[in-house]
Amino acid sequence: MRVRDAIRQNAPIGKPNAMSSPRLPKVAGIDSMVPVSTHTASPTEGAPSAPGAFLQDRLAGWVSDLTTLHELTERLTTTSTLDSALPELLAAGAALVGAGRGLLVLEPADGGGPSRTIGLGLEHAELGHIETLPRSATAYGRFLDGLPDSDAPLASPDILGDAGLDPRCREVAVRLGYAASYAQPLATEAAGRLGAAVWLYDEPAEPLERQCHLVEVYARFAAEHLARLLELERVRAHAAAFAEELLPGRLPRIPGVRLAARHRAAPEGGGDWYDALPLPGDALGLSVGSAGGSGPSALAAMGRLRAGLRAYAVMEGEDPVAVLSDLELLLRLTEPARSATALYAYCEPGRRTIVLAGAGHAPPLVTGERRTEFVETTLSAPLGMLPCWEAPSVEFTPRAGETVLFYTDGLLHRTGATTDQAFARLHSAAAGVPKALRQDPGAVADHVLRAVLPDGADRSDRAGDIALLAARFD
Structure with missing residues (x-):
């Protein structure tokens, strides 16, 4: 079903036209750990392109993207605990959006725990700096607190140049050396909000639309996997507590x-x-x-x-x-x-x-x-x-x-x-x-x-x- 969704999302509408095909935005700081296809880019402006070759190029891009998703989800399914799944999810998302650092906050909305914060390329003290920010000023805090319009991914392509951003966010960004971020909520229909992942760029940047779509598809699958592991860990914790009572x-x-x-x-x-x-x-x-x-x-x-x-x-x-x-x-x-x-x-x-x-x-x-x-x-x-x-x-x-x-x-x-x-x-x-x-x-x-x-x-x-x-x- 997710494969069909990915194909439908990327499918061309109507007859392809080299002059009207979308132009890729200029993106800085993209260095993916897992290669993500760039076949969906438009042909060079002014160069002749046959419709058949254009379709083949688009299909090759879809196949590459789906192969990448398959590999990443397969790796995630091999994890059997939250301690192994959370770092895998954070690293896979960084590869999809082309970021080098990030953090993931697990905080189930039902309050039943467990709650954890892990980092990718961030030291413990650096995570501490980020956690000193007011929750309402951070993308992950807005997701976790269920604030209005906080159920969709949020990109901050230029943190230092965003005048509407909380000044404390800019101060932490300067101290830690990142200039842009992309945040993705983690939620399921059954379990509700589970947490959020935030990926950081060293310079102003914004992931491509195709990359955003891939990480959203991956996040939906990952959230379902996390919900199962969360329930399993709670059962294990209850069993351990029961054993201690005996x-x-x-x-x-x-x-x-x-x-x-x-x-x-x-x-x-x-x-x-x-x-x-x-x-x-x-x-x-x-x-x-x-x-x-x-x-x-x-x-x-x-x-x-x-x-x-x-x-x-x-x-x-x-x-x-x-x-x-x-x-x-x-x-x-x-x-x-x-x-x-x-x-x-x-x-x-x-x-x-x-x-x-x-x-x-x-x-x-x-x-x-x-x-x-x-x-x-x-x-x-x-x-x-x-x-x-x-x-x-x-x-x-x-x-x-x-x-x-x-x-x-x-x-x-x-x-x-x-x-x-x-x-x-x-x-x-x-x-x-x-x-x-x-x-x-x-x-x-x-x-x-x-x-x-x-x-x-x-x-x-x-x-x-x-x-x-x-x-x-x-």
């Missing part, structure tokens, strides 16, 4: 041990959890686990399993095998088609003893100034995989000043490495914690996350939850 709001304070936890939700929502429960006699129950699957069902299963484990820990927390056996029975009765991994540890900080059992879960890692090693645990199947789960418990004693790390498999999976390589990376990260950070379990957890996942634990395109629970024993 986890402990704060960790207990027990003499002899200090706790810290870190949790990163997957984009689609996962079922990883951590928990710390005070028990009679200044004891402490620690657990980490993961309900299989993803999405709302995994979140719901995680909430039920964590609540069940807390109940069993209160009743028989000193026996980790019994706690996990009861949890396995709960899983088979309530989630017969789901499996889960779990690790439960009964700690007595005053004696620095830990008794733990695991069901298909990765072993804890104990780290201090003199050693960094994985706790030897017995092999066991995940919960829900066998008719009756059972595995022996193990006991170990952390030394004073050591930190025990309990983590879910998501930490290993997010490395993208093999299992052995992921374990080696985790071991190296824990062994490399600086001495000054070892007193704080939160600092230890943060260092491990940064070292194991150098690309960032918060990247929205990462698959799998992360739950990390650090316990430092005094």
